[in-house]
Amino acid sequence: MSALERLGPGVRVWPGAVNSVVAEDGQGGALLIDTGLDESHARKLLRAVEAAGLQPTAILNTHSHADHHGGNAFVLKRFPGLPVYAPPLEAAIINHPLLEPLGLFGASPPPELRTKFLLAPASPAQGIGPGPQTLGGVELELLPVPGHAAEMYALRLGEVLYAADALFGPEALNKHPLTFCADSAAQKASAASLRDLEDVRVVLPGHGAPTADLPALVGANLAAYERTTAAVLATVQEAPGSVDDLLARVSRRLGVQTGSPAAVVLNRAVVSAHLAELLAQGQAACAVEDHRLVFRVRP
Structure with a gap:
C-alpha cells in the first residue's frame, strides 16, 4: 500500500486518477478533500489515512462531479455522521446526483448514462460559502473558481494551493483536448485568477502531479482552453x-x-x-x- 505524500506542513495527498487531499487538524484528525470516483479509491484512501495515524473529521468536495465525490458513500459507511461540505449549488447535486446526468442528457438519462462516471451515490452535503473557513478542525481558505463546474472551490492550506479542477496537469490536458467545462469563459477567468496568488510554494491540480511553478501551470491550462475555443470557432467558420x-x-x-x-x-x-x-x-x-x-x- 502506498503512503500519503506530503505537500506541506499538515497537508498530504493520496495521488490517483483524482487527487485526494488530507489536511491534518493537529490532533490526530484529518479533513478529507475529494474522495475519488468510487469505493475502490475511497478504501485505499482510508487505509493510507489510518496508516498515517489519522482519523477523518469531515469531507470537503470541491465540486459535484462524480469522480470527486463518488467515494463519499464508502467513507460515510465507515464513519457515519461525518459532515460533508461543498459549494452550495454543488451540494444540491451531491445530495441528488441524478441531476448530473439529467442535466447533461436533457431528460431522464438512459442506463448508459447512469454509470458511476456520471451518477455517484448520494451523500448529505451541506453548502458552505467561500473565504476563510474552519472545517473538520482545519483552517483553510476557499477560493471560488467556477467554470469547470457551475460552482467550484480551489483552496489554500498555508503555502499549498489545491486548485481542484480549475487547473489540470499537462498529461491530463494532452489526454483530453476537450477539457470539460460548464462555462468556458469562467473557466479561463478562474484559471487566470490563480496565477498571481502570493506565497504559494506548491500547487496541486485535481488531476496531475504537484508543481512549484504555478504561473507555468496556469499558462498551460489557459493555452489549452484557448485552443479549444479556436477549434470550435474554426469548425463553425x-x-x-x-x-x-x-x-x-x-x-x-x-x-x-x-x-x-x-x-x-x-x-x-x-x-x-x-x-x-x-x-x-x-x-x-x-x-x-x-x-x-x-x-x-x-x-
Missing part, C-alpha cells in the same frame, strides 16, 4: 451546424477518441460551452433551421 454536427467535426479536428455514451454527452457540453462564449463575444450566431438549433459565423 468551415460550415454551420448543430451542436452534434459541430461536436463530430471538432472531435475529428482535435483527434478526440469518443468511446462511450458518457464521453459523448460530456464532450457535447464542452462544445456547447465554447459556442456560448463565442455567441457572447459576437463571433457566432444561432438560429432555428429545419427544427434544429444551428450555429454559424455571425454575418
Whole structure:
C-alpha cells in the first residue's frame, strides 16, 4: 500500500486518477478533500489515512462531479455522521446526483448514462460559502473558481494551493483536448485568477502531479482552453451546424477518441460551452433551421 505524500506542513495527498487531499487538524484528525470516483479509491484512501495515524473529521468536495465525490458513500459507511461540505449549488447535486446526468442528457438519462462516471451515490452535503473557513478542525481558505463546474472551490492550506479542477496537469490536458467545462469563459477567468496568488510554494491540480511553478501551470491550462475555443470557432467558420454536427467535426479536428455514451454527452457540453462564449463575444450566431438549433459565423 502506498503512503500519503506530503505537500506541506499538515497537508498530504493520496495521488490517483483524482487527487485526494488530507489536511491534518493537529490532533490526530484529518479533513478529507475529494474522495475519488468510487469505493475502490475511497478504501485505499482510508487505509493510507489510518496508516498515517489519522482519523477523518469531515469531507470537503470541491465540486459535484462524480469522480470527486463518488467515494463519499464508502467513507460515510465507515464513519457515519461525518459532515460533508461543498459549494452550495454543488451540494444540491451531491445530495441528488441524478441531476448530473439529467442535466447533461436533457431528460431522464438512459442506463448508459447512469454509470458511476456520471451518477455517484448520494451523500448529505451541506453548502458552505467561500473565504476563510474552519472545517473538520482545519483552517483553510476557499477560493471560488467556477467554470469547470457551475460552482467550484480551489483552496489554500498555508503555502499549498489545491486548485481542484480549475487547473489540470499537462498529461491530463494532452489526454483530453476537450477539457470539460460548464462555462468556458469562467473557466479561463478562474484559471487566470490563480496565477498571481502570493506565497504559494506548491500547487496541486485535481488531476496531475504537484508543481512549484504555478504561473507555468496556469499558462498551460489557459493555452489549452484557448485552443479549444479556436477549434470550435474554426469548425463553425468551415460550415454551420448543430451542436452534434459541430461536436463530430471538432472531435475529428482535435483527434478526440469518443468511446462511450458518457464521453459523448460530456464532450457535447464542452462544445456547447465554447459556442456560448463565442455567441457572447459576437463571433457566432444561432438560429432555428429545419427544427434544429444551428450555429454559424455571425454575418
